[in-house]
Each structure stands twice: as C-alpha cells, then as structure tokens.
Amino acid sequence: MVQERRILYEHLDTPNINTYDVFRQHDGYTRFEKAIAEYQPEEIADMVKEAGLKGRGGAGFSTGEKWSFVPRDIEPRYLCCNADESEPGTFSNRYVLEKNPHLLIEGILICCYAMGIETTYVYIRGEFTLGKKMLDAAIKEAYEQGYLGENVRDTGLNINIYTHPGAGAYICGEETGLIESLEGKRGQPRNKPPFPAVQGVFMKPTVVQNVETLCNLPFIVGNGVEWYTQMGPTYGDARFDPPKADPNTGTKLYCISGDVNEPGVYELDLGLTCTELIEVAGGLRGEEVKAVIPGGSSAPILTHYELDTRLDFTSLTLAKSMLGSGGIIVMNETRNIVDCLLNIMKFYAHESCGQCTPCRWGTPWVRDIVQRIADGDGRQTTITRPKFGVTESGRWGDTGETEEIYEDLDLLENVANNIANVDTMTWNTICVFGIAVSWPAVSYMRKFRPEFEAAIREGKLVTLPVAEATVPPEENYAYQQRIIPKEFADL
Amino acid sequence: MSDEIIQIETPFQFNEENKREFDELIGRYPVKEAAMLPTLHLAQKQAGYISPAVMKYVAELLELTVMKVKDVVTFYPMFFEEPVGKYVIRVCHTLPCALRDCKVVLEHLKAKLGTDIALETNLAKGTTDDGKFTLMKVECLASCDVAPVIMVNDDLYKNLTPEKVDEILAQLPN
Numbered sequence: 122m123v124q125e126r127r128i129l130y131e132h133l134d135t136p137n138i139n140t141y142d143v144f145r146q147h148d149g150y151t152r153f154e155k156a157i158a159e160y161q162p163e164e165i166a167d168m169v170k171e172a173g174l175k176g177r178g179g180a181g182f183s184t185g186e187k188w189s190f191v192p193r194d195i196e197p198r199y200l201c202c203n204a205d206e207s208e209p210g211t212f213s214n215r216y217v218l219e220k221n222p223h224l225l226i227e228g229i230l231i232c233c234y235a236m237g238i239e240t241t242y243v244y245i246r247g248e249f250t251l252g253k254k255m256l257d258a259a260i261k262e263a264y265e266q267g268y269l270g271e272n273v274r275d276t277g278l279n280i281n282i283y284t285h286p287g288a289g290a291y292i293c294g295e296e297t298g299l300i301e302s303l304e305g306k307r308g309q310p311r312n313k314p315p316f317p318a319v320q321g322v323f324m325k326p327t328v329v330q331n332v333e334t335l336c337n338l339p340f341i342v343g344n345g346v347e348w349y350t351q352m353g354p355t356y357g358d359a360r361f362d363p364p365k366a367d368p369n370t371g372t373k374l375y376c377i378s379g380d381v382n383e384p385g386v387y388e389l390d391l392g393l394t395c396t397e398l399i400e401v402a403g404g405l406r407g408e409e410v411k412a413v414i415p416g417g418s419s420a421p422i423l424t425h426y427e428l429d430t431r432l433d434f435t436s437l438t439l440a441k442s443m444l445g446s447g448g449i450i451v452m453n454e455t456r457n458i459v460d461c462l463l464n465i466m467k468f469y470a471h472e473s474c475g476q477c478t479p480c481r482w483g484t485p486w487v488r489d490i491v492q493r494i495a496d497g498d499g500r501q502t503t504i505t506r507p508k509f510g511v512t513e514s515g516r517w518g519d520t521g522e523t524e525e526i527y528e529d530l531d532l533l534e535n536v537a538n539n540i541a542n543v544d545t546m547t548w549n550t551i552c553v554f555g556i557a558v559s560w561p562a563v564s565y566m567r568k569f570r571p572e573f574e575a576a577i578r579e580g581k582l583v584t585l586p587v588a589e590a591t592v593p594p595e596e597n598y599a600y601q602q603r604i605i606p607k608e609f610a611d612l
Numbered sequence: 613m614s615d616e617i618i619q620i621e622t623p624f625q626f627n628e629e630n631k632r633e634f635d636e637l638i639g640r641y642p643v644k645e646a647a648m649l650p651t652l653h654l655a656q657k658q659a660g661y662i663s664p665a666v667m668k669y670v671a672e673l674l675e676l677t678v679m680k681v682k683d684v685v686t687f688y689p690m691f692f693e694e695p696v697g698k699y700v701i702r703v704c705h706t707l708p709c710a711l712r713d714c715k716v717v718l719e720h721l722k723a724k725l726g727t728d729i730a731l732e733t734n735l736a737k738g739t740t741d742d743g744k745f746t747l748m749k750v751e752c753l754a755s756c757d758v759a760p761v762i763m764v765n766d767d768l769y770k771n772l773t774p775e776k777v778d779e780i781l782a783q784l785p786n
C-alpha cells in the first residue's frame with residue numbers, strides 16, 4: 122500500500138506546535154534564515170521554478186512562472202495568501218491554520234523575501250474563526266521574535282502580515298474576486314488581463330497564492346530542489362522537440378470525504394491512482410465505487426472505469442478532469458447521481474456573483490432543470506423525425522425511424538455549454554466559475570446518462586446498479602479521448 | 613445616491629474596545645475602504661446585525677456613501693440585515709455533508725427548535741419566537757472529513773447525530 126509521506130503535516134499533531142517555542146524546536150524559521158543567509162531573492166525564485174511547484178489552490182499554475190510575471194520595478198508589491206478554502210470537499214488549509222500557523226508564516230516570509238514584498242494579506246474565510254485566532258496569535262509571536270515588522274532579524278527587510286476575514290462568499294476564492302473583496306467591495310471577479318501579477322490589489326503587482334503552496338516553500342529551501350523533485354512524477358511532453366518536462370513534484374494534501382471508512386487529509390506524493398487513495402483512506406464504505414469527484418465539486422466526475430487515473434495535475438487534465446483543490450469525494454453504489462448533481466447545482470446557483478448574464482441566469486436554469494428531473498417532471502418527447510441515414514435501398518435518405526428524445530437532457534447540456542463550453546474550453550463569462558458549473562453538469566449527465574434517462578422515464582429518482590448507471594467506456598467521451606502521460610525519463 | 617431614503621432610528625457607535633480595534637485596523641490598508649469587511653464584522657459583533665444606523669456609522673468612518681456600504685452588506689451571506697437569534701445555527705448541506713445524512717440533523721433541529729429554515733432575505737422565518745435561535749442552511753464549511761457539521765455562532769461541531777445535537781443545545785448557556 123502507498124505510504125503517507127508527511128512533510129507539511131509532519132508536526133501537525135505535535136502538542137503546542139502552534140507556539141513559537143515548539144515550532145522553533147522543530148526547525149521552525151531555520152529555513153527562512155537559510156534563505157536570507159545563503160541565497161539572493163532571485164535565486165529563491167529560480168529554485169521554486171526548478172522544483173516545479175504548482176499552485177495547490179485550484180488552477181495548478183506553475184508558481185515560479187507566476188512569480189516571473191511580477192514586474193520588480195513597481196513598488197509596492199503585495200502578497201495575498203488565499204485561505205478562503207470554500208471548494209466543497211476541500212479542508213486541508215483549515216488544519217494548517219488551526220494547528221501549525223507558524224509554518225504558513227515561514228512560507229510567507231520566504232515568498233516576501235524572494236519577491237521583495239513588504240505587505241501580505243491573508244484572506245481567511247469568515248467561518249474560520251478558530252483558524253484566524255490561531256494565526257493572529259502566531260503573527261503576534263512572530264512580531265515579538267523579530268521575524269515580522271521593521272528590519273526583520275537585522276536584515277533590513279520590512280515585512281508585515283495582516284489577516285483579513287471574508288464573509289461567506291465562495292467566489293472570493295477566485296483570485297480577482299479575492300482582490301476586490303480585500304479592497305472592501307463586492308467580491309466580483311475582474312476581467313483578465315491585466316492579471317493580478319501585474320495589477321492586483323490596490324492596482325499594484327500582487328502574488329496570489331494558496332496556503333498549501335506557500336507551506337511548500339520552507340521545505341524546498343530547506344531540503345533543496347533535488348530532494349523535492351524526487352517526490353511525484355515528472356512527465357514529458359513529446360510534442361516538443363526535445364521533449365518538455367512537465368513536473369508534478371512534491372506531496373499533496375489530499376482531502377478525501379464521502380463514502381470511505383476513514384475520511385481525512387492524507388499527505389501523499391502526487392501521482393497515485395484513485396484506487397490507491399481510497400485504499401489509503403481505509404477503503405470504501407459500501408460495496409462498489411460508483412463515482413469519484415477528483416478535485417473539488419467543480420471537477421468533472423470519474424466513473425468506476427476511470428479509477429486507474431493518477432491523481433496529479435497532468436494526468437487528470439489529460440483525462441478531461443482536474444486535480445483542482447485536491448478535494449476527493451467518493452460515492453458508493455447507493456448514491457443517485459441526479460441527486461448529487463442537484464446538490465452541487467444548488468451550491469453554484471447560490472454562489473454565482475451575478476456579474477455575467479450567462480452565469481447569473483444559466484446556473485439557476487441548470488439547477489431548475491435538474492430539480493425537475495429529480496422531482497419526476499423531466500421533459501421527454503417522443504417524436505417521429507426524419508432520421509437521416511443509409512436507407513434500405515442503399516441511398517442516403519429518411520430512414521423513417523422513431524426517436525425518443527430526452528428534451529431536458531439536451532437542454533441541460535445546451536444551457537451548460539452556453540455558460541462555458543466544456544468541449545472547446547471556451548467560456549462566455551468573466552471568470553472560470555462558468556466552467557466550474559458546466560463541467561460537473563455536462564460530465565455527470567454524459568457519464569451517467571442512463572440514470573438521468575431513468576429518472577425522466579419513470580417520473581422519479583431511480584438508483585440503478587453501478588454497471589447499468591454508467592455509460593460504458595466505448596461511449597464515454599472523456600475515456601475515449603483521455604491520454605496517459607509518459608514519464609519524462611522514458612521518452 | 614441619496615442617504616435620506618434610509619430611516620435612521622437610534623444612532624450606532626462603536627464601544628471603546630471596538631473603536632480601538634478599528635483604529636488599529638484602518639492602519640493596515642493604504643485606502644480606508646479596504647477595512648470594510650473587518651469593520652462590518654466588528655459592528656455586527658457589537659450590534660447583532662447591520663441595521664441602517666450601523667451602515668451609516670460605517671460609511672462615515674470609512675468616508676463612503678451609505679449605499680456603498682449597503683452594496684457590500686447585501687453581497688455577503690455572513691452579514692445580517694435583520695435581527696437574528698442569540699445563537700445562529702449554521703447547518704452545512706453541501707454534497708459531502710449530504711452524503712453523511714445532514715438532512716437528519718437539519719430535520720431534527722427544525723423539530724426541536726420548532727422553527728423553519730431562515731432565508732437570506734427573510735431571517736425571521738428561521739428565528740425562534742423567543743429570539744434565542746436562528747436556523748440557517750449554509751454551503752460547505754470545509755470540514756468534510758467530520759461531516760455532518762454545524763456551526764453554532766463561532767464554534768464548529770463535528771460528526772453529528774440527533775443525540776449529539778441535543779447535547780450541544782442543552783449545554784448552551786441561556
């Protein structure tokens with residue numbers, strides 16, 4: 122069985138690790154001291170790039186690359202730490218804030234040093250009252266110890282960290298929504314470009330980084346790039362000549378919930394399969410896996426045929442899904458996929474910020490369609506329509522066949538695809554919330570179509586056995602198009 | 613926008629402690645407006661909810677129009693524009709909690725408190741007659757490993773069953 126490798130979470134359960142003294146005993150702040158003693162800021166940024174660290178908040182964008190977009194001649198620059206954690210199924214940041222807040226502070230310090238940043242805002246979701254309290258206490262200690270404030274540890278650096286509470290809006294997790302919210306406005310995302318790296322909070326260059334991403338920095342600096350890149354697969358992209366390395370390095374705090382025996386956060390090297398992860402989490406609660414959501418509720422669902430997919434950024438993207446925030450939700454054979462989709466669509470309909478028409482109206486529309494299917498009022502039309510094809514006489518023409526059309530399923534796909542088209546990956550909205558709506562809507566419907574059809578036909582929710590509910594691999598669009606990435610070393 | 617539309621009854625003001633905290637807050641940002649959310653949180657803690665008087669006060673502190681403050685208050689679900697109960701009970705009902713039977717917990721709370729579920733536009737609907745509790749459904753509270761969960765004011769309660777809910781309600785001070 123795959124073994125947990127605790128790095129970020131190593132000292133999570135050490136008593137009093139939230140205090141400076143205990144944190145210090147476990148190498149606390151030594152990595153920051155190493156960074157300022159041994160490296161120039163630019164060298165740290167290069168190390169992060171070489172380590173292949175990818176953002177853990179959702180987009181999976183290379184952190185080093187993001188830093189390279191920040192113009193270093195515009196002052197001041199800001200760091201916003203994204204602790205808004207509201208993607209359903211994700212809960213790893215919470216434990217860092219509540220139990221080991223000094224680790225986050227050390228990560229922030231390293232980022233500030235590397236980017237020449239003096240002010241950091243940690244945007245914590247409003248419901249994390251305990252997390253905010255613990256972090257505030259840790260920040261106070263760090264000021265007392267001279268790691269924050271003016272002239273940090275006699276290096277001439279000035280670094281300040283402030284916590285900023287959110288107020289219950291999911292969209293404030295989106296980086297530009299977060300910035301607007303931080304500025305004291307409605308958390309409505311901005312049009313991009315300009316990207317936050319160029320014009321972010323208070324229109325100044327801003328680095329937005331997830332808690333987990335920042336917590337990786339002390340270990341990259343402390344143990345070196347070589348050590349870091351040994352964990353997790355590095356794939357190669359053979360379309361380039363010579364092949365381009367695509368690192369999925371490091372560990373990931375996988376959050377697993379739903380129908381498993383021991384839900385929780387497991388820190389594992391990137392790149393294990395769904396099946397392995399379920400095993401690590403104490404095995405399935407129930408008889409059979411029906412479906413797995415691999416990256417928070419925004420990610421397209423995986424069927425039981427796709428459980429061999431490796432849970433890393435590249436593999437999941439090539440399997441037409443995403444690792445997202447790493448929130449894995451497992452569903453067993455007793456679950457009804459229509460019901461699950463309804464739950465998720467209610468969430469999105471509630472959370473749309475209302476700026477863009479396709480999202481504002483489309484999302485409740487999708488919810489209403491799923492609602493009426495679940496209520497047994499789904500629309501089904503049986504019509505005789507000229508189904509063109511090769512006729513008996515061998516010519517192209519009207520075959521005269523009767524087709525049963527599930528009007529609501531066509532409508533569902535149509536509406537969702539007009540918010541954001543999952544096939545072409547284009548969206549008609551300001552932010553990618555639109556994709557987060559249409560991805561689940563379309564993938565659930567296409568991959569578990571028999572269950573949707575049954576609900577419409579029978580006029581009530583019908584939970585089919587797993588084998589019947591799932592579209593077979595030959596008809597599964599994602600399964601057909603998926604690509605298994607190759608290891609860089611094998612190319 | 614004209615400020616006169618809003619009827620102000622009793623004026624609101626920060627108490628000493630909150631005033632001090634506000635003075636510290638405002639220094640963190642290059643523009644005053646950015647202190648909006650923390651200031652509203654402080655005000656709500658003191659006043660119980662964001663009344664028109666509170667909005668007017670916050671607007672004056674941050675040198676904004678009242679409409680601008682109202683604009684923000686209406687966007688965020690955590691700010692209440694009506695009085696709420698002494699204990700606000702938030703029940704998570706997103707997928708991971710739904711997979712762990714949050715419905716049972718919600719129904720139990722409804723029966724036990726004898727109230728409906730509050731709507732964002734009608735909090736009174738979910739508030740008990742004695743003004744002690746407000747029952748609301750909320751989206752994911754980021755504790756899916758210990759689902760189903762509820763929050764009572766600032767405290768999170770995990771792995772709930774109807775019996776545990778009874779215990780929690782019983783130990784709340786009056």
Ligand SMILES: Cc1cc2nc3c(=O)[nH]c(=O)nc-3n(C[C@H](O)[C@H](O)[C@H](O)COP(=O)(O)O)c2cc1C
Pocket residue numbers: 175176177178179180181182184203204205206207208291292293294295296297329330331332334335552553554557
């Ligand atoms: C609708 C939406 C919600 C998001 N919510 C979060 C969130 O709660 N936490 C988070 O860290 N990132 C969230 N993100 C991703 C951020 O936009 C951003 O990519 C991330 O904070 C960047 O940090 P990283 O590179 O360290 O991952 C969200 C994105 C979208 C589109």
Ligand code: SF4
Pocket residue numbers: 292309310472473474475476477478480481550551552553554555
């Ligand atoms: S896509 Fe939706 S959430 Fe994003 S900006 Fe537009 S309306 Fe707001």
